[in-house]
Amino acid sequence: MTEHYVPKHFDIESFQDALLDWFEQNLRDLPWRRDKDPYKIWVSEIMLQQTQVDTVIPYFEKFIERFPTLESLAEADEEEVLKLWEGLGYYSRARNLHQAVREVKSEYGGKVPDTREEISRLKGVGPYTAGAILSIAYNRPEPAVDGNVMRVLSRLFHVRDDIQRPATRKKFEASIRQLIAVHNPSYFNQALMELGALVCSPKSPGCLLCPVNAFCQAHQDGVQEELPVKGKAKPPREVDMVAGVIMKGGQVLIHKRPDSGLLAGLWEFPNTERQKGEDWEETLSRFLYESFSIKAETAGHVMDVKHTFSHLRWNLRVFQCEIIEEEEASLPPSARWVDLSALDDYAFPVSHGKIVKRLQQDGD
DNA sequence: CATGCGTGGCT
DNA sequence: TAGCCAAGCAT
Incomplete structure (x- = not known):
């Protein structure tokens, strides 16, 4: 034994x-x-x-x-x-x-x-x-x-x-x-x-x-x-994130996260990490073009979301975006246009769920 | 063995 | 407010 x-x-x-x-x-x-x-x-x-x-x-x-x-x-x-x-x-x-x-x-x-x-x-x-x-x-x-x-x-x-x-x-x-x-x-x-x-x-x-x-x-x-004796956890790492709310004909663009890693399999609004010293809106525009083939510019600030995970601290800045031009054919399969009323059918993490609530409020 | 992985409640 | 805590597991 x-x-x-x-x-x-x-x-x-x-x-x-x-x-x-x-x-x-x-x-x-x-x-x-x-x-x-x-x-x-x-x-x-x-x-x-x-x-x-x-x-x-x-x-x-x-x-x-x-x-x-x-x-x-x-x-x-x-x-x-x-x-x-x-x-x-x-x-x-x-x-x-x-x-x-x-x-x-x-x-x-x-x-x-x-x-x-x-x-x-x-x-x-x-x-x-x-x-x-x-x-x-x-x-x-x-x-x-x-x-x-x-x-x-x-x-x-x-x-x-x-x-x-x-x-x-x-x-x-x-x-x-x-x-x-x-x-x-x-x-x-x-x-x-x-x-x-x-x-x-x-x-x-x-x-x-x-x-x-x-x-x-x-x-x-x-x-x-x-008691009990327990080692101290290290503080969460701070990360700045930029997200875009992109509307087209009453629909909004959402994206399904990969099936491994953080928040695997959940839906989110297109977002990326902002590198140190980078401009928020510039980062978002370039990301939307490179990942979704959408040329867009920011058209107003929607909200800021602060969200703390066990190991991360997100400072998520959300912008409304206006499409200038898009290549429909090259939208990745993980992305989808959905009606605002259909957002309730998708599972969002709490951080992006706050954005969903804001959009549904504004719709009222 | 260390690290990544969520969220809400409580002090 | 910031930190700690909660019926852990995969890698």
């Missing part, structure tokens, strides 16, 4: 009992807890990656209403899947889920695999999600170590290893294999996460209300506020 953090004489059974008793009294009524359909558990776990419960709930409801079964999602167009994911972020999650669901339908007869080996081969299913599905949907004694669990265990065992390091996560997984209640792995894993979300919170943890405070080394040492 790999190295773990569980002390020699830790009373595992008493800990399990205290944790499970608390969970059964305090578990939240969440939409994905209404049944144990592995498909729905899967969808919820993908949506919950790096995303808070309150944010996920309405997305999950709409998604399952439209795609109630694995088969219905498998048969859907990717565009519609992305549209339902619009605003949720980390969009490759949606595309990976869609691809993986299609694979389960074709390779596993529509049944979500129930072994770590098989389920981990699916796109978008990493160590955490594999463990979550296996334990919650199939009641298998597999660890599901997320940020909550690492925070709880860091405090429970007074661990000062950096939780950002993959090696640390593996030691936590080994710890869970020691701790997990084999008679109810589903509740055990959910209880640890629920405890992290409701009691053992990042700031001001509620130790006085905690059902396992008697087991907690950090509480005993009075250092719970210092």
